[in-house]
Amino acid sequence: MLIQFTIENHRSIKNSAVISFTASKDTSFRENLLHPDKKKTLLPAIAIYGANAAGKSNVLHAMKTMKNMIVGDAAKLLKGQKLPWEPFGGNANPTAFETVFMYHGVRYAYGFSFDENRIHTEYLYYWPNGREAMIFSRDHGVYEFRENVNEQTALSNRTPDNKLYLVSSNDWNLPQTENAYMWFFEKLTFLMEEEPARSETVEQILSSDTKKMRILKELMLADLGISDVSIKSISGHAPVITTTHRIIHEDGSVEYFQLRMDQESAGTQRFFARIGGWLQALDQGALLLVDEIEDSLHPLLTKRFIEMIQDQHVNVNGAQLLFTTHDAMLLDLKFFRRDQIWFAEKDDKTCATELYSLASFSPRKGEDVRKGYLRGRFGAVPFIGGDDGGEIQKRV
Structure with a gap:
């Protein structure tokens, strides 16, 4: 299960932005929460709202890019080929991704930074028996290992600048990095721009x-x-x-x-077109990412898809859902917890995307958050109107 995902300097996201599946102290719908161990309580689903071009889809794109660099085409680049680097505003700073997740009952933290030419930093930590331990660390070509040092040093020498060590070590079946690699391979799934049902x-x-x-x-x-x-x-x-x-x-x-x-x-x-991927995610206990979940679907059908993830009698393997949407009908505290509703808003001056959850506003229980959102109380919504002949503004 995903605990949190951090993005920095990718597309419209400039500064560090975090999506967290850790449940707050909110007492509503506690029966829907996931419990990967005795200490962690996680959310089954998170919805991201925002105006067009606010950057909410870039959150999913960042995670898709991260997976592509680990198990996709970008993991198979030849030495010297360019990495899929898309920095904010064309700046020269590295992009950074980090995921914290549970796999087979153990917590892992894996992250890296890169530009189009090379991997700058990379690290993998885990918590066996609840205590932090480093598997490897990489900083501008300098590696540090705590386990199986001789073999890992040899593998690091075979890793080109534009390739992740997590990838090259799994090419050579290194057991220390296998679980982290398999989480991305098995548990991270996407329903974005899917083809018609075949x-x-x-x-x-x-x-x-x-x-x-x-x-x-x-x-x-x-x-x-x-x-x-x-x-x-x-x-x-x-x-x-x-x-x-x-x-x-x-x-x-x-x-x-x-x-x-x-x-x-x-x-x-x-x-x-979607039901196959949905059932597969439920069977495998995977994290499912969906862009514009309501696209061409009736609101009740959209809601049913989400209910499948939130119902512990259906979702018996701990699947999770992260999706973007414009469907205001889902903005209901009788359906979602406050920490399950997130917003993406683009700063008027810097044009950078900011992420925040409804929980940060502490809305009252029973409050009509749909009406509040559409009126601009929580930001992340365009405001159309005014005395200037219909100029589009953003209400914040």
Whole structure:
């Protein structure tokens, strides 16, 4: 599970910005909280609100960049190739990322700083038996190790300037860094700009009776009017996803009809494009990042997706959700805790993104935070109007 993520000097984020999943002392919805050990209490979901171009999507992009540098294409760069460095305002300072997370019951802290040419700093700490221990530290080419020193020194000498030591050490199966690497590989998942549901993907889900029943249950709870899903093979054409709908006539008779997926509404198609990743995250206890969660979805369907993560009877493996949204209907203290609602706001003078949670405003229990947000009480919302002929301003 993710405890916190820190970003510095990436896109619109200039100064250090932190997203924390650590639960506050808020007593509401304590039954939804996650307990990776006896000391930690974590949130299952966090929503990030903000005006267009405020930088909320850059939080997810930063984490996606971090994963890309560990297990993606940017982890496979040849010596001398450029790293995916996107600093604030084109400045020359390094970008820095850090994640603090739990994996197999142990807390880890991993971070690094870089520019387009090299990794400047990198470190990995963990807390076995509750006590901090360093696995490795890297500072401008100088490494420090506490365990397996000879082997790690040899591996560090094989690590080029533009490659993370976490990556190169796992290329050589070093046990000390394996768990941290596997957290990024297994537990960090994204639903951003996903493609339409494909028959091969849905067929994999439907091949499991258990998963098919889970999909049908969610379809019924979302009230999409679908009673069955299947893959239909048409001679001379690629297999297509078909949905079965049920109609009950006034005389009580029942009629069924089928639709191809491309004949369904945009919301239903988006549901199928996402449900596979959602179920996978729940099964694996992964952290799921979703940009604009409400895109092409009915508000009740969006809410149902989030409920799956917040319901401890459904989310039995400790999955988490971090998403951006404009959906003000979700701004409800009867649905979220105050520490689950975050805002991204761009400073008027510096154009840098700032992150803060609703908990910092200490709203009263039962307060209509949706109305307060839309009126600009918490910032992070554009204000349109005034006596100047409609000039767009930001109310802070």
